[in-house]
Each structure stands twice: as C-alpha cells, then as structure tokens.
Amino acid sequence: MLVGYARVSTREQETRLQLDALRAAGVRRIFEEKASGAAQDRPVLRECLASLRKGDVLVVWKVDRVARSLKHLLSLLDQLDVVGARIKSLNEPLDTSTPLGMYLIQSLGSIAQLERSMIRERVIAGQVAAISRGQRHGRPRTLTDVQEDEVRRLAAQGVRQADIARQLQVSRAVVDRVMNPWRPRYAPQRPVLGPLLNACTKR
Template sequence: MLVGYARVSTQDQNPALQLDALTAAGCEKVFTEKASGAQRDRPELAAALSYMRSGDSLVVWKLDRLARSLPQLIETVAALEDQGIGFRSMTEAIDTTTAGGKLIFHIFGALAEFERSVIRERTRAGLKAARDRGRKGGRPPALSAADLAAAKALLRDPAITVDEVANRLKVSPATLYRHLPGGRGGIGAQGEANAQEDHFD
C-alpha cells in the first residue's frame, strides 16, 4: 500500500499540488501536515507511520517535505526501513524498495558520516591549535585573578555586602561565590557573619 505524506510550512500555504501528485501516484491514503520541516514533533507524520504496516511505502512529493537536513532524512528513512516500510520521493525519483534506491541512501549515509567526521576533525584541530598557542577551550572565567583579589579585600569589610561587590565587578552574586575558596566563610570570621546577613548560600 502507498501512503502519502504532504507538508507545508505555514497555515497560509496550500498543499494542493502535493496532494494531486500523491493521488496520481496511487496513494490510497494521504496525511497532510502544516508544520516547519525542522520541527521534530509532527503529529501527522507520526500518524502516518503508525498507520503503515510492513510492506507499505511512504510517498512524498519532494525529499524536503519529509526532512530539512540530510541527517534527519537518513534517520527517518532508517526508522522506516527498520519497520519494513519503503520510501519514495517523486521529484527525485528515489524508491528504497529498489536496489538503486537503497544504494542512493547508503551513499547519503556515507556522506553524512563523512560530514560528521570532517566537523570532528576540524574541532580537534582547532582545539589543538588553541592549546599550542597557550589557550584552553571553554568559556573564559568570569572573574580575573585581580578581580578576585579585589573581591576578597572588599568582603573583609562587614559593611560591604556580597551584592555590592558583585555589582561592582558586573557579575552575579552566585558567580562571585563560586570563585571564593570555601565560600565567603573562607575570607575570615567577619566575612562569615556578613555572609549570614546576606543569606548567601
């Protein structure tokens, strides 16, 4: 059995062209979706997959009606294959129930894996280059050593609150507290008392 799936991105778009093409292709039932292709939660697609049985084929007018990226397309078609369901795209003339169609998707899968490998390799090379130049990956610390020293000096004054110091350094009180070894209590008894006044925990 051929089951059609039509999708338009917005409520204003008309799926008539897709519906006519799917009907002409022999689809006995067609599910119509109005949702972005990047949207993972597509109820009509889920309904189509639930409706189909092993030996059926899902038919779309174009590949981008089913997915908006190569990895998403491969993931969806692989899920269909696991259920014994074929896939056909009319515009690209792809049919995974044929040897030629299966070959195309194996090539697609190899290309997607190649792309992921290239991205991983570039990321590793970029991190290594940064390390060689004396830099480490990740976000820079919110407080420099000088900032932290100034914060400790200010917080030894019981009249100065944590919020005031954080405002001066343009960070949140939580960020300031994270940078204090042993918490505010680590800067002395007066700091501990002030921390309790500020309800800082």
C-alpha cells in the same frame, strides 16, 4: 497517500523552500518543524511517523531533513517498514520501494555521517592548534584575574555571593563559578589539551 515532512534547524530559518517543493510534488499533508536534526526527540516528526499507514509515502526535500545519522536513518526505515510505508527524497533519486533505492539511501546516510565526523575532527584540530599557540578557546571571561581575586577576598570576609555579584555588577552564577570552579555545570569554558589530542589521534 503522500505525507510531507519539512524541517529547519533554528527558529530564524524558514521552511518556505521545502514547503514549495513538497506542494509542487503533489503533497497536501505536510508536517513542519523547527528543530535541530541532532535533537533526540522531535515531536512533529514523531507525530508525522505515527500518522503513516500502509502504502503511504513520506516525502522529504532531502534525506538529511528527516535523519542526520546512519543509526537514526536505519531506525526510521525500520519504522516505515513495520507500517508498510516508504520514503522518497525530492532532491535525491531515492525510493525505498526498490532494492536499489534502499541501497542508495543507506549509502547516502553513511556518507553524511562520515562528513560530520570529519568536520568534528577538523574543529577539534583547530582548537588544539589554537591552544598550542596560547589562544584561549571559548567565551570571553566575565571577570578579570583581579576581579576574581576580589571575589575570593570578599567571600573570605563573609560577604554573601549575592552582595558580591551586585557590587561587581555580574550574575550570582558568575560569582559561584569563581568560588566553585570544580562543579561541572559551572566549569570554565577551557578545553583540556590532552582529551582534545586524544580525540584527534584515536582514529
């Protein structure tokens, strides 16, 4: 039995192209999901894999629709092997029923992982370059330095955070972040130059 799986990363995207291709390939049972490929838990994918039986073929538009890392891909292949199912990509000549197909799919996963690592390193390098030029990385600050000083002044006078937030027309979380910048969940969005440089050079 052919079992299809289609995925897009966000709710704004559509799976129409994938669905049309799967149906054209003769797939009648299709699991459709809108979730990031990097998500640790994808409920629809889990349901799809649980439905597979011996002899079934998991059909995908491209391999990266079902697995976004080599580790995940190998884990998926192990799950399919346990139940006696195979995987087939419509846009890559891959079929795990053959040794060559298994080799190609593992190689493809390795290349995809390498590409993502290179993209990440380029992003980090860009951040480092921006910081070295004095550009601030991350979301724009909600409050100016003067307003942050005002927050601290009012807090020192015993004014409640909720009242300070109302006076400055910001959320209480913004005020709390100014008063407690050391808290991880409220830390300012300012990358530290040292770790970024280390990340770029450790390879």
